[in-house]
Amino acid sequence: MLNIVLFGPPGAGKGTQSEKIIARYELNHISTGDLFRKHLNEGTELGLLAKKYMNEGNLVPDSVVIGMVDEKIKSTPGVKGFIFDGFPRTVPQAEALDALLSSKGTPISGMVALDVPENELFKRIKERGKTSGRADDQDNDKVMNRIKVYNDETLPVAAYYKKQGKYAEIYGIGEIDEIFNKICVEIDRWK
């Protein structure tokens, strides 16, 4: 199996690149942000729980995220692999993901990290907010907090995969296809 973690700050282009990676490598997409938004729209208990964290741009507690991902992995047997988008966002989440996958006998192949400067992230998120309908894309303080939470809580996840020799960094500014081609070079090395 090919299991890819697509990493990067909010607004780095993970959603856009995920779609292209899925199409090329036939992977199953697990975006925790999308899953939470689905729960929120459906008004489930999990959605209500996640809402107060998401609205402030804070992280949903690890146990909740890990439980949701576990369920999602278990409900999709026989796939070629997974692309994890927006997950893991903390080191305990990364450790839990390793444990979940090793119980399936398949490790993480590698992490692709999209590197985008902060001023560009801010611009992109505010632009996306005009059409995404996401409250967390529209408010300056919330956007700033999401970037801060990424720097404080999520960046250490990159070191976790670096230590395992499973890390590749791609500069995330330029044409979408140009960035995608660079990502593919890395993924092809892990196939």
Ligand code: AMP
């Ligand atoms: P995203 O669409 O990935 O930007 O996620 C939107 C929001 O969902 C985040 O700001 C968090 O509140 C929550 N969220 C998504 N993924 C995670 C995760 N792996 N851990 C904790 N919270 C998450």
